[in-house]
Amino acid sequence: MFDTLKARIYQGNQFIKDIENAPIREQFRGLPILKDANCDNCSKCMNICPTGALKLNPLSIDMGKCTFCGACKNICSRNAINFSNFYKLASTSRENLIADERTTKESYEKTAVEVKKEITSMFSKSLKLRQVSAGGCNGCEMELNACSNVNFDMGRFGIDFVASPRHADGIVITGPITKNMAYALEDCYLAVPEPKIIILCGACAISGGIFQNSTEIDRSFLLKHPIDLYVPGCPVHPLTFINAILSYVRNKK
Amino acid sequence: MSNWIKTQNNEKIDLNSIPTLEIKVLREEIIKLCKLNMRPIGFFGKDWGDNTTKLFVVLADDNNGILYVSSSIFEFPANNYESLTPEIPCFHIFEREFYEDFNIKPLNHPWLKPLRKNQDNYQFFKMEGEEVHEVAVGPIHAGVIEPGHFRFMCNGETVYHLEIMLGYQHRGVENLMLERPSNQLAESISGDSVIAYNLAYSQVMESLKGISVSNKAQLIRKLALEMERVAIHIGDLGAIAGDIAYLMGASVFGATRTLVINTMLEFSGNRFGRGLFTIGGVNFDIDDEKIKRAEKIFEKVECDAKRMVKTMLKNSTVISRLEKTGTISTEKAKEIGLVGMAARAAGLNLDSRFDFKDKWIEELKIEPVQIKGTGDVNARFKLRYKEILQSFSIIRKIFARLKECTNEPVNCGYEALNKENSKDSFAISIVEGWRGEIVHIAMTDEKGNLTRYKIKDPSFNNWYGLALAVRNNGVSDFPLCNKSFNLSYSGNDL
Numbered sequence: 229m230f231d232t233l234k235a236r237i238y239q240g241n242q243f244i245k246d247i248e249n250a251p252i253r254e255q256f257r258g259l260p261i262l263k264d265a266n267c268d269n270c271s272k273c274m275n276i277c278p279t280g281a282l283k284l285n286p287l288s289i290d291m292g293k294c295t296f297c298g299a300c301k302n303i304c305s306r307n308a309i310n311f312s313n314f315y316k317l318a319s320t321s322r323e324n325l326i327a328d329e330r331t332t333k334e335s336y337e338k339t340a341v342e343v344k345k346e347i348t349s350m351f352s353k354s355l356k357l358r359q360v361s362a363g364g365c366n367g368c369e370m371e372l373n374a375c376s377n378v379n380f381d382m383g384r385f386g387i388d389f390v391a392s393p394r395h396a397d398g399i400v401i402t403g404p405i406t407k408n409m410a411y412a413l414e415d416c417y418l419a420v421p422e423p424k425i426i427i428l429c430g431a432c433a434i435s436g437g438i439f440q441n442s443t444e445i446d447r448s449f450l451l452k453h454p455i456d457l458y459v460p461g462c463p464v465h466p467l468t469f470i471n472a473i474l475s476y477v478r479n480k481k
Numbered sequence: 482m483s484n485w486i487k488t489q490n491n492e493k494i495d496l497n498s499i500p501t502l503e504i505k506v507l508r509e510e511i512i513k514l515c516k517l518n519m520r521p522i523g524f525f526g527k528d529w530g531d532n533t534t535k536l537f538v539v540l541a542d543d544n545n546g547i548l549y550v551s552s553s554i555f556e557f558p559a560n561n562y563e564s565l566t567p568e569i570p571c572f573h574i575f576e577r578e579f580y581e582d583f584n585i586k587p588l589n590h591p592w593l594k595p596l597r598k599n600q601d602n603y604q605f606f607k608m609e610g611e612e613v614h615e616v617a618v619g620p621i622h623a624g625v626i627e628p629g630h631f632r633f634m635c636n637g638e639t640v641y642h643l644e645i646m647l648g649y650q651h652r653g654v655e656n657l658m659l660e661r662p663s664n665q666l667a668e669s670i671s672g673d674s675v676i677a678y679n680l681a682y683s684q685v686m687e688s689l690k691g692i693s694v695s696n697k698a699q700l701i702r703k704l705a706l707e708m709e710r711v712a713i714h715i716g717d718l719g720a721i722a723g724d725i726a727y728l729m730g731a732s733v734f735g736a737t738r739t740l741v742i743n744t745m746l747e748f749s750g751n752r753f754g755r756g757l758f759t760i761g762g763v764n765f766d767i768d769d770e771k772i773k774r775a776e777k778i779f780e781k782v783e784c785d786a787k788r789m790v791k792t793m794l795k796n797s798t799v800i801s802r803l804e805k806t807g808t809i810s811t812e813k814a815k816e817i818g819l820v821g822m823a824a825r826a827a828g829l830n831l832d833s834r835f836d837f838k839d840k841w842i843e844e845l846k847i848e849p850v851q852i853k854g855t856g857d858v859n860a861r862f863k864l865r866y867k868e869i870l871q872s873f874s875i876i877r878k879i880f881a882r883l884k885e886c887t888n889e890p891v892n893c894g895y896e897a898l899n900k901e902n903s904k905d906s907f908a909i910s911i912v913e914g915w916r917g918e919i920v921h922i923a924m925t926d927e928k929g930n931l932t933r934y935k936i937k938d939p940s941f942n943n944w945y946g947l948a949l950a951v952r953n954n955g956v957s958d959f960p961l962c963n964k965s966f967n968l969s970y971s972g973n974d975l
Contacts, residue, residue: 367672
């Protein structure tokens with residue numbers, strides 16, 4: 229008993245107080261900062277990119293495909309590609325995920341998430357989510373689990389993962405959606421009561437990522453249903469995920 | 482022994498030097514060697530053109546650190562052979578995989594059910610009786626984890642048998658590896674063993690390309706591998722605590738793990754170490770300042786973990802949940818071919834870090850962990866704890882060595898990636914991840930193109946161990962047993 233109390237006192241308070249402005253280490257690879265003027269179209273970066281996220285003329289990176297591996301930055305001899313540690317990467321539109329020369333932290337934060345009244349009025353105080361891993365490698369899954377740990381403590385904002393789709397307001401998909409999971413995913417989505425949202429979490433879910441050319445995936449589910457939120461990353465950082473949801477469901481101003 | 486060719490971990494051999502035997506002879510040979518304490522780490526086919534399939538077999542002699550390779554050819558219409566499983570049970574899953582991929586049937590295989598594909602035809606074990614009932618779980622589970630289907634045959638609360646049906650995660654990784662091999666793809670095979678998978682891939686490609694890695698880069702790789710082990714083991718101790726409703730442990734271990742993976746973020750820009758390794762070395766140097774900061778953090782982590790484990794194990798209700806739960810005996814473990822951490826907890830002496838020749842293990846004087854292998858959740862809990870302490874001692878030794886080699890390059894530049902593979906070659910790399918041995922085997926053709934890439938995750942062997950471990954336990958103890966193994970779905974399904 230006393231040992232338990234001692235261990236508790238020794239731990240202190242672990243939670244991150246201000247999650248919207250939480251500091252992150254500078255090494256974190258987040259929003260790409262591109263300098264098209266430095267680019268000489270040598271296309272080394274394009275060849276090394278494992279997911280085809282990079283395009284030249286003008287230089288752009290599709291964060292929906294990017295695994296944030298940093299290979300393009302390492303190979304570029306002209307310093308045209310850099311990754312900032314800005315972690316609020318989520319967006320409500322797929323096109324918005326494509327970062328080009330004009331993309332800065334400020335401009336991205338302003339336009340990335342479109343707040344809708346019907347969403348904020350329903351979910352701003354409580355949002356229960358059902359997570360479906362459809363070929364996810366356990367990277368995003370572990371980070372989504374970490375969202376609920378004592379450091380990030382997502383539950384304090386009324387956001388939780390629930391066991392049954394019947395209790396959920398939406399689903400979070402990770403992984404490229406394998407053929408073998410396509411049916412279960414559809415089933416799970418149908419079991420969620422209306423109104424419901426779909427969140428795609430990680431490069432695999434958004435675009436197929438590193439598995440986009442696999443013959444074993446079936447992404448037809450995504451064509452049938454509207455996607456509400458795209459959360460890029462490989463895997464998604466807990467701060468990215470929590471801030472994505474907060475900016476989508478909370479009515480600020 | 483002209484029926485086999487001997488090789489070692491991370492060594493390249495000529496593909497044409499691998500003996501090709503009659504399947505009957507090969508079968509006898511396998512049985513002979515397995516009786517001499519060897520075990521299979523590779524048993525897979527390759528399309529050999531003109532309607533023929535070649536079967537490759539790799540056996541590991543763990544006591545001497547030697548690998549034996551041989552092969553056999555199946556020419557159409559030959560499409561079956563006498564199964565090895567009745568003689569050596571640990572072949573059961575290898576033969577199921579080979580049958581599923583190449584349609585060559587092992588005759589008299591006791592239970593030839595699908596592994597990854599054709600889940601509609603899965604032959605569930607059936608039990609009948611008035612009191613017997615079934616509990617079906619999955620593929621989507623209650624928690625945030627990967628998909629898989631579990632079916633329990635129970636009598637009241639007691640599990641008689643558990644059937645595990647996987648394959649939901651099948652992404653065709655082995656084929657993608659041939660089309661476009663990359664470190665990033667290797668990292669995504671199983672996202673909880675990013676470092677171990679990437680290391681196995683890098684080493685197998687380095688063997689094929691003939692690239693040697695600087696001492697500093699090797700040390701950073703070893704460091705990252707041990708950090709991954711520490712992070713996952715601490716996380717799993719927390720998850721085990723959570724599953725027995727000891728929430729204090731779940732919270733403290735959760736917060737402690739964060740410190741380790743955030744240090745990894747500092748080293749590599751990613752919490753799980755993605756982007757750290759490349760063929761030819763590592764992408765990021767670790768300077769003295771980072772080492773100093775990391776040393777301080779790890780001191781705290783070790784202290785926190787020690788304190789929490791001690792507090793937890795003083796609690797009698799904790800012990801009563803861990804002891805004699807999910808037991809797997811040493812004989813059973815050996816028979817079904819358990820590997821890695823789960824095998825060590827069951828009393829088998831199996832750790833590829835020590836079994837195969839490794840320069841750094843000898844130079845840094847690292848000793849294997851000793852534990853009484855009772856094979857229950859308690860043993861796995863304690864083994865994980867001991868491995869955490871062992872990893873910290875390895876990390877300290879690596880830090881000391883890293884300070885000495887400051888001016889070495891950490892990689893061979895990006896030209897290394899484009900260096901051609903050796904022609905007609907065969908290479909094996911075994912890496913002891915936190916879960917167990919990860920085996921990558923690569924083959925090239927006469928132009929140096931990859932023609933077969935075979936991956937074996939420790940979970941491939943161990944899932945069946947979990948099924949046996951939960952027998953005669955309560956259904957409610959399943960999460961606890963499951964977490965103590967913490968097997969990979971994506972590593973199994975590929």
